[in-house]
Amino acid sequence: MKSASLATEYHSDRQADDDHELASTCKALGHPVRIRILQFLKRVDRCICGEIVETLPLAQSTVSQHLKILKEVGLVIGEIEGPRTCYCLDKEKLTRLKKLIAGL
Amino acid sequence: MKSASLATEYHSDRQADDDHELASTCKALGHPVRIRILQFLKRVDRCICGEIVETLPLAQSTVSQHLKILKEVGLVIGEIEGPRTCYCLDKEKLTRLKKLIAGL
DNA sequence: ATCGGTTATCGTCGATAGGCGATAAAGCAT
DNA sequence: ATGCTTTATCGCCTATCGACGATAACCGAT
Numbered sequence: 001m002k003s004a005s006l007a008t009e010y011h012s013d014r015q016a017d018d019d020h021e022l023a024s025t026c027k028a029l030g031h032p033v034r035i036r037i038l039q040f041l042k043r044v045d046r047c048i049c050g051e052i053v054e055t056l057p058l059a060q061s062t063v064s065q066h067l068k069i070l071k072e073v074g075l076v077i078g079e080i081e082g083p084r085t086c087y088c089l090d091k092e093k094l095t096r097l098k099k100l101i102a103g104l
Numbered sequence: 105m106k107s108a109s110l111a112t113e114y115h116s117d118r119q120a121d122d123d124h125e126l127a128s129t130c131k132a133l134g135h136p137v138r139i140r141i142l143q144f145l146k147r148v149d150r151c152i153c154g155e156i157v158e159t160l161p162l163a164q165s166t167v168s169q170h171l172k173i174l175k176e177v178g179l180v181i182g183e184i185e186g187p188r189t190c191y192c193l194d195k196e197k198l199t200r201l202k203k204l205i206a207g208l
Numbered sequence: 209a210t211c212g213g214t215t216a217t218c219g220t221c222g223a224t225a226g227g228c229g230a231t232a233a234a235g236c237a238t
Numbered sequence: 239a240t241g242c243t244t245t246a247t248c249g250c251c252t253a254t255c256g257a258c259g260a261t262a263a264c265c266g267a268t
Binding site for chain 2: 243244246247
């Protein structure tokens, strides 16, 4: 059961979904360390977690948390390769973000 | 006194400033209500606070807080007009955001 | 089977975010 | 001066964030 609220008066459900997607993606980008991680991944294309940890003045567990957040919104993909995890950007998701931002 | 840390190894100060600007701007965008406010301001160009409150299912104080956050990062400008405040987008800041996002 | 290397998760802590009602502040009108 | 309208701020509460160390989980090699 879904009631129309004042808040959706001017917005289709489709639009509301976009709003939430954009907000949650931006929230994930709302920390300088996570921006750095994205830029690093763009430069190196793909790398294992340990390399990312080396570039940052943070504990391994903290970096792993940031990577988890980026994974949850789909900006980053992590593939398990034996004992390690290989990370890379999801370029499609990044493109979609750019499109949503450009529409503001 | 500024020491070079491992974290800045691949980043100029200029780049670090951009990272922080982008992160804090994205952080401000990281809530669906604030996305809605920006879109509403785009549609109506400019309006007083009360009109924004009417479009949202939130208390006036809550909306005022969201507007404060958008003002702090410069996405929104608030001009006091007598007893009320007139809000509008800062299109230059929005353009800069789009540029920074496009560079990711 | 155990060890070494790598990454994810847990638990904890202080700080911040997000919501609200109540109240202050400011300008206009009476 | 008193009110009325509008907006900002305060205080409170709960929930989430961000950092860390410790530990678990996983795999490959010995």
